[in-house]
Amino acid sequence: MDTVIISCLIIGLVVNGMSIIGLMRFPDIYTRLHAATKTTTFGSIFVVLAIVIKNIIYYDQASLTIAIHSIVALLVIIFTNPISAHAIARASLLSGIKPFGVVINEFDYKSQIKTADELELEKVSEGIPDEDGVL
Amino acid sequence: MYDFNSIFLLSALLCMVYVCIIVIRIAFSHNVPERIVALDTINTLIIVIMIVLGAAQKKALYIDIGIVYGIISFIGTLYIARYLIDERK
Numbered sequence: 001m002d003t004v005i006i007s008c009l010i011i012g013l014v015v016n017g018m019s020i021i022g023l024m025r026f027p028d029i030y031t032r033l034h035a036a037t038k039t040t041t042f043g044s045i046f047v048v049l050a051i052v053i054k055n056i057i058y059y060d061q062a063s064l065t066i067a068i069h070s071i072v073a074l075l076v077i078i079f080t081n082p083i084s085a086h087a088i089a090r091a092s093l094l095s096g097i098k099p100f101g102v103v104i105n106e107f108d109y110k111s112q113i114k115t116a117d118e119l120e121l122e123k124v125s126e127g128i129p130d131e132d133g134v135l
Numbered sequence: 136m137y138d139f140n141s142i143f144l145l146s147a148l149l150c151m152v153y154v155c156i157i158v159i160r161i162a163f164s165h166n167v168p169e170r171i172v173a174l175d176t177i178n179t180l181i182i183v184i185m186i187v188l189g190a191a192q193k194k195a196l197y198i199d200i201g202i203v204y205g206i207i208s209f210i211g212t213l214y215i216a217r218y219l220i221d222e223r224k
Contacts, residue, residue: 002136002137005139006137006142009142009143009146013146013149013150016150016153016180016183017153019153019176020153020156020157023157023160023172023173023176024156024160029168029169029172032169032172032173033172036172036173036175036176037175037176040176040179040180040183041179043183044179044182044183044186047146047183047186047187048186051143051186051187051190054139054190055190058139060193062193062194062195063193065195066189066190066193066195066198069189069195069198069199069202070186070189070190070198072198072202073182073185073186073198073201073202073205074186076182076202076205076206076209077179077182077183077205080205080206080209081175081179083209083213084175084209084212084213084216085175087212087213087216087217088168088171088172088175088212088216090216090220091168091171091215091216091217091219091220092168092219094219094220095168095219095220095222097166097168
């Protein structure tokens with residue numbers, strides 16, 4: 001069982017290290033969010049799993065408390081991490097930051113909605129008559 | 136049987152090295168949301184560090200500190216995101 005504990009710990013730490021590589025190498029916020037959120041959640045699941053297995057096998061006075069509290073801390077990580085990632089992505093999209101290599105932001109509705117004067121100008125230039133029949 | 140206390144202490148040290156690398160990432164990023172992404176990763180890693188330190192020293196108090204830190208940093212991230220949206224308008 002010792003090898004199971006150590007391999008779970010190594011998997012968790014290596015996956016947490018992958019998030020560091022993704023944060024340093026990716027060009028963009030929206031790609032960095034993939035690297036920052038999912039890998040840290042996955043890695044912390046395995047680290048907590050290793051600690052829980054260790055505390056169940058080598059049982060002593062404080063081990064049950066440590067196991068239960070670390071499971072609660074894992075639940076905090078699992079619930080808060082995707083919500084904060086969604087909030088960051090929405091805020092950066094609404095504050096006008098385009099994805100890497102993209103020319104037109106399709107989600108920026110405000111720049112695509114035209115005012116009434118611009119629509120009138122388009123009708124006049126294309127020769128479409130009004131409701132009254134006047135150009 | 137391995138000496139699990141020192142193994143957990145070493146893994147906490149490795150996570151602290153990760154945090155130092157992300158601080159470099161924060162210093163050399165271009166705009167505010169990239170910094171917030173890196174800060175959010177630091178928050179998650181600090182919860183992991185607190186869990187591992189509490190398991191290494193057999194104190195559940197560290198893990199409680201990690202839980203409270205996670206909840207407060209979550210609220211902080213949400214409010215910074217809301218501030219970014221309101222700043223645009």
